[in-house]
Amino acid sequence: MATRFALIIEPTASDDSRSDFSATFKQVDASAPALSVGELSTQRGDGIFESIGVVDSHPQEVAAHLERFVRSAEICDLPVPNVAQWRQAIDAAAALCGPGEWVVKTILSRGVEHGPTPTAWVTAADAADFSRPRREGIAVVTLDRGFDLNAPARAPWLLLGAKTLSYAVNMASLREAHKRGADDAIFVSSDGFVLEAPTASVILRIGDVFVTPEPTGGILHGTTQLSAFAWFEGQGYTTAYRDVRVSELATADAAWLVSSVRLAAPVRRIDEVEVSLDHELTDALNAYLLSPRD
Numbered sequence: 001m002a003t004r005f006a007l008i009i010e011p012t013a014s015d016d017s018r019s020d021f022s023a024t025f026k027q028v029d030a031s032a033p034a035l036s037v038g039e040l041s042t043q044r045g046d047g048i049f050e051s052i053g054v055v056d057s058h059p060q061e062v063a064a065h066l067e068r069f070v071r072s073a074e075i076c077d078l079p080v081p082n083v084a085q086w087r088q089a090i091d092a093a094a095a096l097c098g099p100g101e102w103v104v105k106t107i108l109s110r111g112v113e114h115g116p117t118p119t120a121w122v123t124a125a126d127a128a129d130f131s132r133p134r135r136e137g138i139a140v141v142t143l144d145r146g147f148d149l150n151a152p153a154r155a156p157w158l159l160l161g162a163k164t165l166s167y168a169v170n171m172a173s174l175r176e177a178h179k180r181g182a183d184d185a186i187f188v189s190s191d192g193f194v195l196e197a198p199t200a201s202v203i204l205r206i207g208d209v210f211v212t213p214e215p216t217g218g219i220l221h222g223t224t225q226l227s228a229f230a231w232f233e234g235q236g237y238t239t240a241y242r243d244v245r246v247s248e249l250a251t252a253d254a255a256w257l258v259s260s261v262r263l264a265a266p267v268r269r270i271d272e273v274e275v276s277l278d279h280e281l282t283d284a285l286n287a288y289l290l291s292p293r294d
């Protein structure tokens with residue numbers, strides 16, 4: 001994945017109702033320096049972001065991403081993003097993307113130290129080729145996330161439900177998974193419940209029901225999981241949000257990690273337990289996730 005395009009955005013107030021925000025975007029050379037050294041996103045990871053899948057220049061599920069972006073800003077006490085402005089910025093970045101799969105990122109940072117305003121930008125990068133994990137599946141290990149299910153309510157300053165730029169823990173977890181011979185990880189709570197993957201949501205098939213952990217503050221509510229659930233329901237299946245015990249991973253009939261760019265990666269092993277792959281269902285789900293979705 002290489003960032004090809006970048007637009008710096010002058011963020012406006014959430015109630016700015018002009019119809020055309022293009023004067024607030026400035027395209028910059030994506031390979032040249034563009035941020036101040038006093039930028040708090042780089043110094044502290046203090047900011048929020050979204051990664052939006054783009055297929056043939058069509059940005060996917062923009063409304064759901066912007067809803068989560070606004071929620072993340074609220075949790076982090078950042079100025080509430082102007083949804084119309086960000087939607088136009090996403091469209092402008094997506095229009096720069098060529099055919100095939102790309103990723104557009106929206107980033108809103110606390111700003112420059114001592115500066116009055118946040119810094120904002122969008123980038124467009126071509127996506128890695130994920131055809132292999134989508135087809136052959138991935139091996140995952142469970143990793144302790146170090147908090148219990150009640151931690152988000154007890155300690156909201158941990159920002160657990162926000163998609164913040166502080167992804168060092170998520171990246172460290174992926175490195176740990178690789179060291180253990182796996183492709184990815186599933187975080188589990190200290191009191192024995194399934195949470196999410198470092199960059200994806202977890203969906204299990206248990207009998208005829210597709211289950212995902214309830215997003216009650218400790219995990220992100222995945223836009224891909226929302227789309228997948230709508231698709232499962234359209235196919236006549238039942239879906240459920242509920243607390244999922246770690247012990248249920250070993251007996252699930254199938255499992256997927258789902259996210260905006262890799263889409264649905266079927267899980268073929270969880271720790272030492274082999275999980276069967278449903279190629280037909282996975283291919284149909286990914287075909288849906290690759291079709292234009294608003």
Ligand code: PLP
Pocket residue numbers: 051196197198199200201220221222223224225258259260261
């Ligand atoms: N959980 C975490 C921690 C993530 O980073 C992501 C995506 O990056 C997801 C879940 C899945 O979210 P989405 O489907 O919106 O990409």
